[in-house]
Amino acid sequence: MTATMPQRVTAITLPERSVFIDGSFREVDGATAAVVNPATEETIATVASVGAEIVESVLAAARRGFETWSRTSVSDRADALDRIADAMERHGAELAAIATSEIGMPIRDARAGQVDLPVRVLRSTAAIAREYPWDRRDGAGSSIVREAAGVVLAITPWNFPVHQIITKLAPALAAGCSIILKPAELTPLTALFVAALCDEAGIPRGVVNVVTGRGSVLGEALLQSRGYEVVTFTGSLAVGRHIGAVAGDAIVRATLELGGKSPAIVLADADLQTAVETTVRNCFVNAGQKCNAPTRLLVPRERTDEAAQIAARVAESYVIGDPTKESTTMGPMVSAAQRDIVSGFLGDAAEQGARIVTGGERDRWNRGFFISPAIVSNASRDSRIAVDEVFGPVLTVLGYDGEADAVTLANDSEYGLSAEVWSADPGKASAVARQIRAGQVRINGVRTPALPVSPFGGYKRSGLGRELGVFALDEFVEIKAVLGDPILDAGTGADAAVNVASGPVVRA
CATH class of the missing domain: 3.40.309.10 (Aldehyde Dehydrogenase; Chain A, domain 2)
Incomplete structure (x- = not known):
């Protein structure tokens, strides 16, 4: 009897002073920032600290990525989330170690909260996407079509960096959106590692982009660019108010997960x-x-x-x-x-x-x-x-x-x-x-x-919108009513012609 040898996993190496745009890591000149281990006070890495100069190129990449990804079938998008989860499991020990070194989270908690839980979010979101009502009839006989909202700007916090990235990235990708991720200044390494996992999982160019820099400089430049259709943010009430005001002025959707005093x-x-x-x-x-x-x-x-x-x-x-x-x-x-x-x-x-x-x-x-x-x-x-x-x-x-x-x-x-x-x-x-x-x-x-599908989000000043489960997917789709739509009545041949990006037609 021949024993099956375990597959060798090649460790992921993150290039210093680089951002991830249009499917590859790019070394950039200019300002840098030190990543400090809070348990030792030692510098563990040096990352790029970019500003407004990167905005045009990352927005262009995300727009191209959206044009490709939004036309991909639901089943392919769901399969991609499962592949990211597979990659995260393969590299779980590396990812947990990075989370521990960046935020000081005990390694046992890092494995549970920054690897195992994000994997479950990815897989549950993939399963939800396969059953989501992408195209259904309503009581009036109209077709109600759910489509990708567009480019997503995600600004994520330092306290649960991987989990908070995945709670935004998974439903955005499932919906067919591309994403620009601006992680917290204190935890850029976990975000860049997630970008590497997406690359290993075969996510097309421009669909996932990660840029690192100061919130007051890079985050503000991205926010004011208005080159996105959804902004999703987790952080303080003060910053959330500002993001909500900018989004409201631009008439773009904002999901805000803010503070608590539970x-x-x-x-x-x-x-x-x-x-x-x-x-x-x-x-x-x-x-x-x-x-x-x-x-x-x-x-x-x-x-x-x-x-x-x-x-x-x-x-x-x-x-x-x-x-x-x-x-x-x-x-x-x-x-x-x-x-x-x-x-x-x-x-x-x-x-x-x-x-x-x-x-x-x-x-x-x-x-x-x-x-x-x-x-x-x-x-x-x-x-x-x-x-x-x-x-x-x-x-x-x-x-x-x-x-x-x-x-x-x-x-x-x-x-x-x-x-x-x-x-x-x-x-x-x-x-x-x-x-x-x-x-x-x-x-x-x-x-x-x-099964992490119960909605998470707040009343009052704790924010707007919900994360996790079907409610998270709702945040990243636009809803179109097609009145007098004959296509669902035309038989299975016509059914196959319905917007392939929206997945299979489901009769209500």
């Missing part, structure tokens, strides 16, 4: 120990650097001290240090500036009378942007730490008086991205969930499903 309501009948322990762990994923972290723990007022002590014990159990070690459970902040922001929040909270139960230390480490996870109690409801997004490992415990007050407190925020409800009675938890103004509500600690 509450976790622990109802009186819930198991306090389990609810608090789980909420702390959910809050401190990626050192709390995630927009849907449950950063406000709402408990019955008479149990706030007990909840704070449970939370403190969990916070103190974290193993903080080298994120490349399997035993590490929390890495550093992404930058010195982000660590200073977190420290500033804690300092303000203490000055305003809140109690720092544990955490906030930053002097235990000789290098790296580390800070110990903090639990805050006795903060007023309108204090800065209870209202504003911290984006770090800080959990604030707040007391409420009765179920109605808990809902009021949960909704007392300009954000509405995510929330959690804990109860011994799932029916009661479900009823409370429906009173919360948030795009996602998680009951009794449930996390992202194994």
Whole structure:
């Protein structure tokens, strides 16, 4: 019996000072930027930091890519997503290592969140595309055709770089759009690696383009170019407002996934120990650097001290240090500036009378942007730490008086991205969930499903539009009504003539 030898995988090498345009890496002259490992403070790479001079060429490439890709069949586009997923799995160890070195995410979390989850998003999006209603009759007998919107400008964040790229890239490609990706300045390597994966997967030239540079220079030049039909952005509320204003003036679509100040309501009948322990762990994923972290723990007022002590014990159990070690459970902040922001929040909270139960230390480490996870109690409801997004490992415990007050407190925020409800009675938890103004509500600690198709996005200032599942695909298509369309009534021969880019005709 002959054993099958494992296929040898050639490592991907990213050329320095290069961007990915029109299907190839191009070395560019001019400004560069250092990529710094936040755990060691060492420079790990040098990348191009381009500006307005690149905009014309990347837009031209994306327009050419769109003309080709939008005419490709749905089945071919879906197959391409599966090939990208295959490439990501082959190079998963490399990609996880890059994510860890760029943002300090513990390697176990990087494998799960920056490789495994993006692979599942790619594959689920491919499956959805194959069943999507590209061309259907409505009740009036008209054909409702969904077509690719056009060139997409995607501006992505640093905190979950690969996942956030894929949540935009997968539905855009499935829809038939081309894409220009401008990643966060702190995490360009993961974006360039994704470009290399797309190239390995055989994505045609100009369909996927990645350019690196400062948001205030390159990002602004791309935004003001108006050479795109959709802009999709994940990041701060302030920048999101600006992008939305520019998009509105240009009359182009904008999907915006912005900030959060997510509450976790622990109802009186819930198991306090389990609810608090789980909420702390959910809050401190990626050192709390995630927009849907449950950063406000709402408990019955008479149990706030007990909840704070449970939370403190969990916070103190974290193993903080080298994120490349399997035993590490929390890495550093992404930058010195982000660590200073977190420290500033804690300092303000203490000055305003809140109690720092544990955490906030930053002097235990000789290098790296580390800070110990903090639990805050006795903060007023309108204090800065209870209202504003911290984006770090800080959990604030707040007391409420009765179920109605808990809902009021949960909704007392300009954000509405995510929330959690804990109860011994799932029916009661479900009823409370429906009173919360948030795009996602998680009951009794449930996390992202194994099949990542449930919509993600926010109410209020948390943004516009949705990611994941069929709702994500909706963001990247235009809808055309063909009235008096005879083609669906002409038999199978005519059916085959329907816009091949829109996929097979499905009779309603």
